[in-house]
């Protein structure tokens with residue numbers, strides 16, 4: 001345990017972050033507004049393209065909460081949500097007194113299965129409870145089956161919230177993730193592909209919707225010299241200090257994505273001759289993942305009985321962090337009374353899947369340490 005810890009995904013500064021933060025101090029913009037907030041939003045809008053508008057917020061979770069509010073989700077509504085995801089995709093549904101309806105994953109992208117999605121929509125309609133929104137996720141940076149899901153959303157006129165927290169830089173048929181939702185969200189938490197130490201963004205298709213998001217995120221203050229409120233507000237705006245980190249991070253996003261994708265290739269090569277281990281990869285060239293996290297799936301029947309837990313513990317012993325895939329929400333105690341449409345795909349992915357160290361800042365020496373554990377365990 002004398003070697004330093006290898007993290008799953010750690011912050012990786014580009015160099016100019018401190019310059020933007022220093023500027024904020026020099027000009028005394030130490031507040032949840034200022035030139036870095038505006039500049040960071042511009043950077044995001046230019047990067048995503050498609051004429052979108054971005055509102056910088058305090059977290060991805062806050063962005064999801066506001067997205068659902070903007071779509072009119074209220075108490076008693078039902079909202080469809082991918083089951084296999086981080087709990088933050090689903091929690092804001094409950095904040096609003098609405099009920100999540102969870103959907104299984106398909107095997108190819110590990111995301112929302114359009115077949116079960118259709119079942120859930122038809123079931124809701126048959127009970128007079130058409131879902132108010134669909135929350136889809138691009139897990140680990142892998143775009144979901146957007147065409148099929150959008151087709152259903154359009155057919156039944158249900159708005160889509162695109163949880164692109166893990167997929168900044170990813171694209172589907174050449175178009176960036178974060179531009180496919182009626183409203184989309186991004187996260188800049190410490191472990192994401194870029195970080196502002198903590199933060200998020202809401203991405204909309206209209207300036208009016210962005211303005212509404214900013215209004216709600218700054219306590220919903222009416223136009224008046226005094227403090228007057230006609231709506232319930234939130235304190236969800238991003239700090240100008242954090243946004244300065246974000247501006248520096250945007251300068252190195254593509255470079256860091258290339259390094260994450262190289263980590264994925266490293267694992268593809270490492271496991272190419274190990275029986276029973278699949279490195280999770282794009283199903284075809286329509287999909288382009290940022291490979292935020294590299295994931296593998298083990299088939300113990302073909303690994304000689306080695307499970308993902310065996311590998312996780314072997315890595316942990318050498319001070320290397322790895323983590324099981326997201327435990328599906330329909331298996332979480334807190335959501336045990338929620339509806340679920342699907343079979344056992346996400347459950348099996350959770351049982352047999354492992355996320356491996358994927359940072360853009362890993363060194364050759366660290367890669368050697370990882371390879372050594374894997375070669376030793378699989379006896380090669």
Ligand SMILES: *Cc1c(COP(=O)(O)O)cnc(C)c1O
Pocket residue numbers: 058059060061062085086088089137163165166186187188189198199200
């Ligand atoms: C990280 C994450 C979020 C939440 O973002 P925060 O900025 O941490 O609030 C939401 N959904 C998914 C899929 C995430 O990975």
